[in-house]
Amino acid sequence: MKLPVYAKVDLTSKAWETFHISEEYFKKYIGGKCLAARLLLDLTEKGIDPLSPEATVIINTSPLNGTASPSSSRFNMTFKNVLTGGIASSNSGGQFGVMMKRAGFDGLIITGKAEKPTMLEIVDGTVTFKSAEDLWGMDTEETQQKLPKAYGKIVIGTAGENLVRYASAASGERMSGRCGTGAVFGSKNLKAIIAFGKTQPEVAHPEKFKKFVKKWITFIKNHPMTGDSLPKYGSAGIVNKANASYALPTHNFKYGHFEKADATSGETLAETRLVKNNGCVSCPIRCERRVMMEGKEVKGPEYETLGLLGANIDSDDLDMVLKINYMADDLGMDTISLASTIAFAMELKERGIADFGVEFGKTDNLPEIVTKIAHREGIYSDLANGTKWLSEKYSGAGFAMHVKGLEIASYEPRRSVGMGLGYATSNRGGCHLNGGYLALLESVGVLSIDPQNPGAKAQLSVFMQDALEAVSSSGSCLFSAQTFVPAILFKMGPNHPVTRFIGKVAVHVGGVVNLLLKATNLICFNSLFLLPHAESLHLVTGLKMKTGDFIDLGERSFNLERMYNIREGLTTKDDTLPERLLRTRQDTNDTSTVVPLDKMLPVYYKTRGWDEKGVPTEKKLKKLGII
Amino acid sequence: MNVTVKYRGELKDFTKLSEETLSAATISDVLNHIKITYGKDALKTAKRMVIAVNGKSILLLKNEKTTLSDRDIVTFLPICGGG
Ligand code: SF4
Numbered sequence A: 001m002k003l004p005v006y007a008k009v010d011l012t013s014k015a016w017e018t019f020h021i022s023e024e025y026f027k028k029y030i031g032g033k034c035l036a037a038r039l040l041l042d043l044t045e046k047g048i049d050p051l052s053p054e055a056t057v058i059i060n061t062s063p064l065n066g067t068a069s070p071s072s073s074r075f076n077m078t079f080k081n082v083l084t085g086g087i088a089s090s091n092s093g094g095q096f097g098v099m100m101k102r103a104g105f106d107g108l109i110i111t112g113k114a115e116k117p118t119m120l121e122i123v124d125g126t127v128t129f130k131s132a133e134d135l136w137g138m139d140t141e142e143t144q145q146k147l148p149k150a151y152g153k154i155v156i157g158t159a160g161e162n163l164v165r166y167a168s169a170a171s172g173e174r175m176s177g178r179c180g181t182g183a184v185f186g187s188k189n190l191k192a193i194i195a196f197g198k199t200q201p202e203v204a205h206p207e208k209f210k211k212f213v214k215k216w217i218t219f220i221k222n223h224p225m226t227g228d229s230l231p232k233y234g235s236a237g238i239v240n241k242a243n244a245s246y247a248l249p250t251h252n253f254k255y256g257h258f259e260k261a262d263a264t265s266g267e268t269l270a271e272t273r274l275v276k277n278n279g280c281v282s283c284p285i286r287c288e289r290r291v292m293m294e295g296k297e298v299k300g301p302e303y304e305t306l307g308l309l310g311a312n313i314d315s316d317d318l319d320m321v322l323k324i325n326y327m328a329d330d331l332g333m334d335t336i337s338l339a340s341t342i343a344f345a346m347e348l349k350e351r352g353i354a355d356f357g358v359e360f361g362k363t364d365n366l367p368e369i370v371t372k373i374a375h376r377e378g379i380y381s382d383l384a385n386g387t388k389w390l391s392e393k394y395s396g397a398g399f400a401m402h403v404k405g406l407e408i409a410s411y412e413p414r415r416s417v418g419m420g421l422g423y424a425t426s427n428r429g430g431c432h433l434n435g436g437y438l439a440l441l442e443s444v445g446v447l448s449i450d451p452q453n454p455g456a457k458a459q460l461s462v463f464m465q466d467a468l469e470a471v472s473s474s475g476s477c478l479f480s481a482q483t484f485v486p487a488i489l490f491k492m493g494p495n496h497p498v499t500r501f502i503g504k505v506a507v508h509v510g511g512v513v514n515l516l517l518k519a520t521n522l523i524c525f526n527s528l529f530l531l532p533h534a535e536s537l538h539l540v541t542g543l544k545m546k547t548g549d550f551i552d553l554g555e556r557s558f559n560l561e562r563m564y565n566i567r568e569g570l571t572t573k574d575d576t577l578p579e580r581l582l583r584t585r586q587d588t589n590d591t592s593t594v595v596p597l598d599k600m601l602p603v604y605y606k607t608r609g610w611d612e613k614g615v616p617t618e619k620k621l622k623k624l625g626i627i
Numbered sequence B: 001m002n003v004t005v006k007y008r009g010e011l012k013d014f015t016k017l018s019e020e021t022l023s024a025a026t027i028s029d030v031l032n033h034i035k036i037t038y039g040k041d042a043l044k045t046a047k048r049m050v051i052a053v054n055g056k057s058i059l060l061l062k063n064e065k066t067t068l069s070d071r072d073i074v075t076f077l078p079i080c081g082g083g
Helices: A023-029 A032-043 A096-102 A140-146 A178-187 A206-222 A224-233 A235-244 A266-272 A303-308 A318-331 A335-350 A366-375 A387-394 A417-425 A457-473 A478-484 A487-492 A497-508 A510-518 A533-541 A547-567 A579-583 A597-608 A618-623 B011-015 B027-038 B040-047
Strands: A005-010 A015-020 A057-060 A075-080 A087-092 A107-111 A118-123 A126-131 A152-155 A169-171 A174-176 A190-196 A274-278 A288-293 A296-299 B002-007 B019-023 B050-053 B073-077
Touching: A023 A032, A023 A547, A032 A057, A032 A075, A032 A087, A032 A107, A032 A457, A032 A547, A057 A096, A057 A178, A075 A096, A075 A178, A087 A178, A087 A547, A096 A152, A096 A190, A107 A118, A140 A152, A140 A318, A169 A178, A178 A190, A206 A224, A206 A478, A206 A533, A224 A235, A224 A266, A224 A478, A224 A487, A235 A266, A235 A303, A235 B050, A235 B073, A266 A274, A266 A303, A266 A318, A288 A318, A296 A318, A303 A318, A303 A335, A318 A335, A318 A366, A335 A366, A335 A387, A417 A457, A417 A597, A457 A478, A457 A510, A457 A533, A457 A547, A457 A597, A487 A497, A510 A597, A533 A547, A547 A618, B002 B011, B002 B027, B011 B027, B011 B040, B019 B027, B027 B040
Parallel strands: A005 A107, A118 A190, B002 B073
Antiparallel strands: A005 A015, A057 A075, A057 A107, A075 A087, A087 A174, A118 A126, A152 A169, A152 A190, A169 A174, A274 A288, A288 A296, B002 B019, B050 B073
16 A cells, blocks of 8 residues: 655745655545645644745645546645635645646645745656746736646636735636635745656556446436536536525625526526536546637636626626636636625625725626736725625624635525535535535425425534545545435426425434434445445555445544634634524515524534534544544 | 416427417416427426526425416526536
């Protein structure tokens, strides 16, 4: 068994050394965000500024990266979250992770601050420090064009250089979007990292793996979600369904339904702007949209961007969504935080609190404003700090739509209360994926587990958070996990009496899910129908990895990240949602259209084996092998 | 009631129309129209889609018993995912 080898890089002294991951750590934490959370806890001091030279960014891969396992190109970045002060993990489907591995490193641990703009080059097991002064000032597209074509790349644009707190990093056209990755790079004068190599990853059981991958790909292609709707519509296809369920954030989350939402929907995108679909390396799903934008073929927007730059700012201007999506990627900014910050500024204007020249329904000046934000020009520097910071300066905390400082994704939790709990407890802040993505089972997918009923939502959230955490740690795309929703439900549809019945009774399965979570050792099998990633990991690493072990891996990861947050001073008070979602009914005539977080949170803590303050107990941490 | 019915996704492959106006008092009537006009397979497809009346899912209304008013818009939408 080959153990992971990382390079530990100090930008201040321009020195690097190899860093070996122990067998114990590899077996317990595997790779990706789980192993990175362990390393961040081990290697960093409490209380450092996320944009200081002492801050550390870990860029790492997982055993599946670079193999033929489906949708397995996702590499991870873990660092101190610029927006929340807690942990950040951000993953991307760009080429960089696979190339870094081929170049001889499973991960990088980067600290310090370069004196001048710098680029790291990783080739043949060696790290070289290069000047990036000629690249500084360029955006992500131009920067990458200047770099060798065959190399895997991560670069930042103007926003990262100017420390926009939600700046992203680009690898090809794929973004490591959330939590301020780009700002961390910028604070270190790190403009780019490039990697090239030819070493193929080792596979413990190559023949069995080959057969398994073939079976899994067939399964993915035959499933209605991954074989049909994602390739056809991408995540953009969610807009109309979310709108029909009143779960589409509208007017800065004041409402959940926008009359003109169809104009920015996945169906309209497919009918009017789509050129073709595309995909990350090794992905049979190919959910990426290639669209025409001002005569140029570019990567199309995801659901979150369409929702937050459409309904949430009262806009039906699809061309503008495409343009801002492209600009944000090029300047290097997270579209979720950017769009949500703009929506908050629009509400500040509507209430007469502050005027940044943005107004609900008005989009013509957005390109200019987005550019000014990336350059931190004048008052727009305030918008570069994100929603929480703005609400602290100008007031408006009750309608500042963030959790822990990270802007909430495009799911209205008053019509998906489990998603509300997920947002409140997600380790990186208002993230749907890290939050367990119950919206898929409540309001935007084929199943509707009673969206306004808190029953079983705590237990289901824990299960989903752990499962998604494990999928991420394996280096796989979370979309590849969506096959766990049985294909038969898609054949019956959302209105079928059986689908509706399942949605009704599922709110009573909390006890069963809890038992399952406590006895994961009983899930001592692997199945294509549940989380096939476990079998893939077993065949690649040779380690014992049944579905139960896989869910334990996710639980270990979630608890490690929680421990980091607690170390950095986050408490149960931070496990909350904006006032608007907790106290203001979405439908004034329906008392159930608020998020009953107080009902769900204590059950959630108990299910997790945490104390009433949300701190993992010693017993839990020992069971997980964390202490 | 004269309602407008909009067909999206794979249902359009059967209807060959993006929309049409018809007389229907409930969602059941609309489904019945689809069955009679476009056949059983079209009905099967229609039933497994999201059905919305004026943009609101019939799951939030009265499912197939949802009553329709003059000038209502009934939309059939594909089920999607991602996130
Ligand atoms: S499903 Fe989409 S985002 Fe995920 S790996 Fe495939 S192409 Fe990339």
